[in-house]
Amino acid sequence: MATTRTPATRRAAIVGGNRIPFARSNSAYAQASNQDMLTATLDGLVARFGLQGQQLGEVVAGAVLKHSRDFNLTRESVLGSRLSATTPAYDVQQACGTGLEAAILVANKIALGQIESGIAGGVDTTSDAPLAVGDDLRRVLISLNNARTVQDRLKALARIRPGQLVPEIPRNAEPRTGLAMGDHAAITAQEWEIGREEQDELAVRSHRNMAAAYDRGFFDDLVTPYLGLTRDNNLRPDSSMEKLATLEPVFGKGEGATMTAGNSTPLTDGASAVLLASDEWAAERGLPVLAHVVDAQTAAVDYVHGGEGLLMAPVYAMPVMLARNGLTLQDFDFYEIHEAFASTVLATLKAWEDPAFCKEKLGLDAPLGSIDRSKLNVNGSSLAAGHPFAATGGRIVAQLAKMLHEAGPGKRGLISICAAGGQGVVAILES
Numbered sequence: 001m002a003t004t005r006t007p008a009t010r011r012a013a014i015v016g017g018n019r020i021p022f023a024r025s026n027s028a029y030a031q032a033s034n035q036d037m038l039t040a041t042l043d044g045l046v047a048r049f050g051l052q053g054q055q056l057g058e059v060v061a062g063a064v065l066k067h068s069r070d071f072n073l074t075r076e077s078v079l080g081s082r083l084s085a086t087t088p089a090y091d092v093q094q095a096c097g098t099g100l101e102a103a104i105l106v107a108n109k110i111a112l113g114q115i116e117s118g119i120a121g122g123v124d125t126t127s128d129a130p131l132a133v134g135d136d137l138r139r140v141l142i143s144l145n146n147a148r149t150v151q152d153r154l155k156a157l158a159r160i161r162p163g164q165l166v167p168e169i170p171r172n173a174e175p176r177t178g179l180a181m182g183d184h185a186a187i188t189a190q191e192w193e194i195g196r197e198e199q200d201e202l203a204v205r206s207h208r209n210m211a212a213a214y215d216r217g218f219f220d221d222l223v224t225p226y227l228g229l230t231r232d233n234n235l236r237p238d239s240s241m242e243k244l245a246t247l248e249p250v251f252g253k254g255e256g257a258t259m260t261a262g263n264s265t266p267l268t269d270g271a272s273a274v275l276l277a278s279d280e281w282a283a284e285r286g287l288p289v290l291a292h293v294v295d296a297q298t299a300a301v302d303y304v305h306g307g308e309g310l311l312m313a314p315v316y317a318m319p320v321m322l323a324r325n326g327l328t329l330q331d332f333d334f335y336e337i338h339e340a341f342a343s344t345v346l347a348t349l350k351a352w353e354d355p356a357f358c359k360e361k362l363g364l365d366a367p368l369g370s371i372d373r374s375k376l377n378v379n380g381s382s383l384a385a386g387h388p389f390a391a392t393g394g395r396i397v398a399q400l401a402k403m404l405h406e407a408g409p410g411k412r413g414l415i416s417i418c419a420a421g422g423q424g425v426v427a428i429l430e431s
């Protein structure tokens with residue numbers, strides 16, 4: 001009898017990334033669909049790495065907000081792109097962790113030898129958000145569609161009530177609590193006593209770092225112009241503490257409310273994609289290897305019953321991944337912590353520094369400790385770029401891989417992304 005294969009593992013290589021400039025909701029991409037943006041982003045990657053007509057192992061991407069017509073948005077985007085139509089493709093969705101989760105999935109398949117190459121990505125638009133009708137009207141419309149006789153049609157139409165005609169607009173809120181993610185983050189900010197000034201400082205730094213990175217050409221091979229944009233239109237190089245101090249709180253309640261439009265991510269449209277491969281596949285095509293995917297970990301918290309803050313799951317994922325790799329939180333050259341809200345980044349860092357929290361909640365003998373803040377989000381993050389939910393992971397993976405490559409061999413970077421639903425994804429990349 002033939003023996004089955006026990007796969008050896010290898011590290012997946014990150015060849016490079018591409019994204020379109022991110023656009024604030026209802027601005028430059030108001031008329032673009034998720035499929036338009038993801039297809040353009042894939043084609044940018046095709047152009048950058050000479051993938052015209054090529055069949056890749058898989059393309060894995062997703063969107064948090066999807067129209068029902070986009071039941072396999074990724075496959076449709078591949079069919080619309082210049083990749084070979086024989087490239088398998090499918091959607092994944094892990095809220096704001098989608099792009100990173102897609103990269104982990106592709107990387108793991110490469111690591112196991114199941115595929116040699118693949119693209120991971122994500123896209124989202126809040127400008128073209130799917131509107132739904134309520135359950136009652138939907139049932140009427142389905143029976144109307146199925147009606148065979150004029151009588152049946154009239155019967156179905158007679159069941160329609162004016163109140164049913166109001167569409168259901170997707171809310172940026174947690175279904176189980178009804179609270180906006182910003183309001184959840186505000187509760188955590190108050191629990192961890194995160195001040196307004198430190199949040200604003202983080203926001204100003206993000207804008208300045210990203211603007212400087214654009215100016216020195218860092219994004220030239222990461223961002224492809226699209227629909228008239230060459231840079232993220234949320235980016236404010238002139239961001240200042242003085243201006244941010246004038247903004248009124250938009251999340252949280254009362255005197256302690258500190259979260260404003262300036263230290264929160266805006267609703268954003270955009271797409272990103274990352275090309276991953278085995279070292280051999282890249283070498284055969286003369287393509288670069290910027291970094292490798294080392295490991296990843298997810299976690300979830302019970303924010304529904306008050307067990308933990310909605311966006312604090314990465315705090316729990318981190319020690320598990322560090323322990324598995326024999327690393328400490330300080331063993332990294334770069335930290336990419338998704339800036340959903342400035343307060344979330346600061347609460348995350350504070351939790352890792354807190355001896356009581358690390359002992360009681362994470363079961364650690366000693367706290368994970370502080371990081372060198374000069375290594376945090378050095379080329380800007382979501383507060384500056386904006387945050388098209390599912391596209392943020394791909395932005396971060398491509399950005400970090402390039403930073404590691406520029407820094408030279410043997411450098412290590414950490415990614416931490418909080419996600420709706422009380423989930424989080426963390427990952428390690430190495431050059």
Ligand SMILES: CC(=O)SCCNC(=O)CCNC(=O)[C@H](O)C(C)(C)COP(=O)(O)OP(=O)(O)OC[C@H]1O[C@@H](n2cnc3c(N)ncnc32)[C@H](O)[C@@H]1OP(=O)(O)O
Pocket residue numbers: 096172181182203236239240243244247250260261262263264265266267311339340341387418419420
């Ligand atoms: C896991 C996760 O990632 S969770 C995160 C998921 N994402 C979210 O929840 C999105 C959260 N964001 C939002 O809901 C919205 O963007 C809000 C509520 C924060 C703000 O919405 P809006 O009020 O429409 O913001 P808007 O863009 O108009 O900004 C308000 C003001 O702040 C100003 N502003 C915003 N950012 C800055 C800045 N960096 N510097 C200076 N001014 C700024 C704007 O210019 C505007 O001023 P104006 O009224 O004088 O024009």
